[in-house]
Amino acid sequence: MRKNxxxxxxxxxxxxxxxxxxxxxxxxxxxxxxxxxxxYADFGGKSSYEAAKMAxxxxxxxxxxxxxxxxxxxxxxxxDIASNIARQWYDTEQVDAIMELTTxxxxxxxxxxxxxxxxxxxVTGAATTELTGKQCSPYGFHWAYDTHxxxxxxxxxxxxxxxxSWFFLTADYAFGYSLEENTANFVKxxxxxxxxxxxxxxASTDFSSFLLQAQSSGAKVIGLANAGLDTSNAIKQxxxxxxxxxxxxxxxxxxxxxxxxxxxxxxAQGLTLTEGFYWNRDDESxxxxxxxxxxxxxxxxxxxxxxxSAVLQYLxxxxxxxxxxTEAVSKALHEMPVDDVFGRGGTVAANGRMIHDMYLLQVKKxxxxxxxxxxxxxxxxxPGKDAYLDPAKSGCDLVK
Amino acid sequence: MTTIFGIPLAALFGQLLxxxxxxxxxxxxxxGLAVIFGLLRVINFAHGxxxxxxxxxxxxxxxxxxxxxxxxLIVAPLIVGAFGALVERFLLSRLYNLDPLYGLLFxxxxxxxxxxxxxxxxxASGQPxxxxxxxxxxxxxxxxxxxxxxxxxxxxxxxxxxxxxxxxEKTKIGSYLRAATENSTLVQSFGINVPMxxxxxxxxxxxxxxxxxxxxAPIYQVSPLMGSNIIIVVFAVVVVGGMGSIMGxxxxxxVLGVAEGLTKVFYPEASNIxxxxxxxxxxxxxxxxxxGRDG
Numbered sequence: 068m069r070k071n072x073x074x075x076x077x078x079x080x081x082x083x084x085x086x087x088x089x090x091x092x093x094x095x096x097x098x099x100x101x102x103x104x105x106x107y108a109d110f111g112g113k114s115s116y117e118a119a120k121m122a123x124x125x126x127x128x129x130x131x132x133x134x135x136x137x138x139x140x141x142x143x144x145x146x147d148i149a150s151n152i153a154r155q156w157y158d159t160e161q162v163d164a165i166m167e168l169t170t171x172x173x174x175x176x177x178x179x180x181x182x183x184x185x186x187x188x189x190v191t192g193a194a195t196t197e198l199t200g201k202q203c204s205p206y207g208f209h210w211a212y213d214t215h216x217x218x219x220x221x222x223x224x225x226x227x228x229x230x231x232s233w234f235f236l237t238a239d240y241a242f243g244y245s246l247e248e249n250t251a252n253f254v255k256x257x258x259x260x261x262x263x264x265x266x267x268x269x270a271s272t273d274f275s276s277f278l279l280q281a282q283s284s285g286a287k288v289i290g291l292a293n294a295g296l297d298t299s300n301a302i303k304q305x306x307x308x309x310x311x312x313x314x315x316x317x318x319x320x321x322x323x324x325x326x327x328x329x330x331x332x333x334x335a336q337g338l339t340l341t342e343g344f345y346w347n348r349d350d351e352s353x354x355x356x357x358x359x360x361x362x363x364x365x366x367x368x369x370x371x372x373x374x375x376s377a378v379l380q381y382l383x384x385x386x387x388x389x390x391x392x393t394e395a396v397s398k399a400l401h402e403m404p405v406d407d408v409f410g411r412g413g414t415v416a417a418n419g420r421m422i423h424d425m426y427l428l429q430v431k432k433x434x435x436x437x438x439x440x441x442x443x444x445x446x447x448x449x450p451g452k453d454a455y456l457d458p459a460k461s462g463c464d465l466v467k
Numbered sequence: 468m469t470t471i472f473g474i475p476l477a478a479l480f481g482q483l484l485x486x487x488x489x490x491x492x493x494x495x496x497x498x499g500l501a502v503i504f505g506l507l508r509v510i511n512f513a514h515g516x517x518x519x520x521x522x523x524x525x526x527x528x529x530x531x532x533x534x535x536x537x538x539x540l541i542v543a544p545l546i547v548g549a550f551g552a553l554v555e556r557f558l559l560s561r562l563y564n565l566d567p568l569y570g571l572l573f574x575x576x577x578x579x580x581x582x583x584x585x586x587x588x589x590x591a592s593g594q595p596x597x598x599x600x601x602x603x604x605x606x607x608x609x610x611x612x613x614x615x616x617x618x619x620x621x622x623x624x625x626x627x628x629x630x631x632x633x634x635x636e637k638t639k640i641g642s643y644l645r646a647a648t649e650n651s652t653l654v655q656s657f658g659i660n661v662p663m664x665x666x667x668x669x670x671x672x673x674x675x676x677x678x679x680x681x682x683x684a685p686i687y688q689v690s691p692l693m694g695s696n697i698i699i700v701v702f703a704v705v706v707v708g709g710m711g712s713i714m715g716x717x718x719x720x721x722v723l724g725v726a727e728g729l730t731k732v733f734y735p736e737a738s739n740i741x742x743x744x745x746x747x748x749x750x751x752x753x754x755x756x757x758x759g760r761d762g
Contacts, residue, residue, distance in 0.1 A: 104692075
């Protein structure tokens with residue numbers, strides 16, 4: 068009996084792979100690769116996959132008369148796992164482009180593979196400016212935000228309000244370094260000082276010891292150069308140790324609607340943050356958010372909407388190029404202006420950076436929130452040219 | 468200001484205290500693991516999931532029935548303990564005659580299933596849970612600002628740890644338990660219901676994990692991942708303390724918490740591996756663990 072089961076399973080598996088190989092000809096396939104079970108699972112996660120599918124449906128499900136398919140996988144925040152999946156997708160499953168790529172270490176690894184295999188990658192989930200700096204790729208694009216725009220937005224706002232001495236709590240990997248460095252440079256350029264920093268492992272549960280060091284540093288601002296659950300935990304524990312009451316301010320450098328929702332307005336109120344999208348911005352964004360909410364049960368943040376925009380723009384580029392050949396599609400992506408619910412009046416620079424406006428937001432007090440998910444006041448719109456690093460200074464050798 | 472290795476003394480005291488607080492969670496969790504392993508010979512990989520369940524039950528009680536923190540501290544462990552007892556009676560007890568590996572695999576699978584279910588419904592970011600009004604705020608100790616809630620965690624976990632140790636080492640029911648692990652046939656022949664005893668033990672272990680979960684809820688986000696983040700460290704604690712040694716688990720829990728706290732001052736990047744480095748060293752020098760009996 069058991070032998071029969073195994074035999075039939077083997078048969079099924081063999082059958083399905085054969086079918087895949089046949090069907091993938093004459094098809095556009097987009098892979099959404101991100102963290103679906105770890106600290107960043109709400110930041111992007113499965114909802115980014117839904118956003119990608121929405122973009123395909125809005126485009127009509129077909130491009131150049133062939134169907135478009137979206138596949139997805141969980142990279143568990145591990146560059147080695149992500150690299151394996153990326154290679155498998157490119158080599159045996161005819162995936163044309165990989166997108167989302169939350170976690171900077173993963174994004175850098177997959178962008179390198181994409182470059183080597185001459186495939187397109189569009190990063191919406193990861194933050195490091197390295198993607199469009201020294202490690203840029205002619206087929207690599209960085210879509211939703213980056214550490215520079217966060218530094219300009221959140222860092223700039225706090226320095227303006229007198230926060231001129233900083234202590235950093237930094238996630239101990241590529242993204243944390245990049246975010247800390249960008250913000251520290253920005254603070255120093257504006258006459259501030261950095262009094263110290265401490266690096267914590269990704270996915271720490273207890274921040275009290277790091278917070279205590281930040282507290283005793285006497286810095287006016289404690290910059291949280293981390294993301295996802297790490298930031299939520301740090302904020303929650305900071306309030307426990309009386310850090311904000313003690314006169315120090317917290318700067319959640321990468322914090323989105325999803326984390327504010329998890330933390331609750333009570334704990335998050337007053338925080339300043341920077342996002343590339345806010346659902347309650349205008350009628351267009353609200354209409355998109357409503358459709359997204361119906362599918363996922365939550366409102367979109369900049370990662371979700373950015374992924375929608377990236378998929379949509381990719382399909383437009385394929386259509387314009389008249390082929391799915393990488394060089395031609397990349398050329399179209401570089402040339403075409405971006406105009407959708409996410410990237411209004413956006414342009415793509417030679418280093419692959421999509422330059423668009425960012426929003427400086429402040430978390431509302433619980434009493435001021437009029438409806439579920441009504442979390443932010445828009446303090447300012449930061450024009451794309453101020454938010455993003457001048458491509459000529461990015462260190463990317465594609466910029467002449 | 469007095470300094471040691473360039474660290475102000477006051478800051479050092481603060482970190483020691485923080486280490487003690489984290490150690491309280493390690494001690495409570497490794498205690499439950501040690502009880503289950505010591506008496507049932509089951510390596511309970513579902514312990515982290517039971518800890519997470521404790522926090523979630525407290526959260527759900529508050530959310531849907533309006534039961535607050537204090538009753539939840541009793542009710543949530545009872546619910547999770549009962550769930551544990553059911554699992555033991557109907558599933559786990561069938562594996563006692565097999566290789567211990569089966570118990571490990573079963574509990575591991577159960578942990579994945581429970582966590583996956585909660586992640587599906589609640590996402591990974593977790594849910595907020597406010598500390599009880601009585602324990603909000605903090606006390607300035609001069610060298611640090613101690614949140615009252617954390618002080619409470621240290622005190623109550625010490626009481627529970629010592630209470631459990633007394634229950635197992637010094638009471639009659641504890642002696643039945645210990646006898647049943649030595650020779651269950653003999654104990655059964657004296658008219659004691661051994662399977663029931665084992666069910667209760669597993670329930671107690673699960674309840675201890677859930678108790679730690681409720682304690683943790685106001686400090687950390689109530690998140691489906693909270694258990695898997697801590698469980699590996701707790702296993703290391705049990706191994707260092709000596710598998711099955713109850714006092715060993717308690718003491719090692721606090722000691723490793725403090726060691727981890729100190730690492731966060733001197734070399735923060737290594738703070739999440741220092742426990743395993745200590746484990747490796749202990750295993751090299753004393754394979755049975757610090758408090759384990761050889762052989």
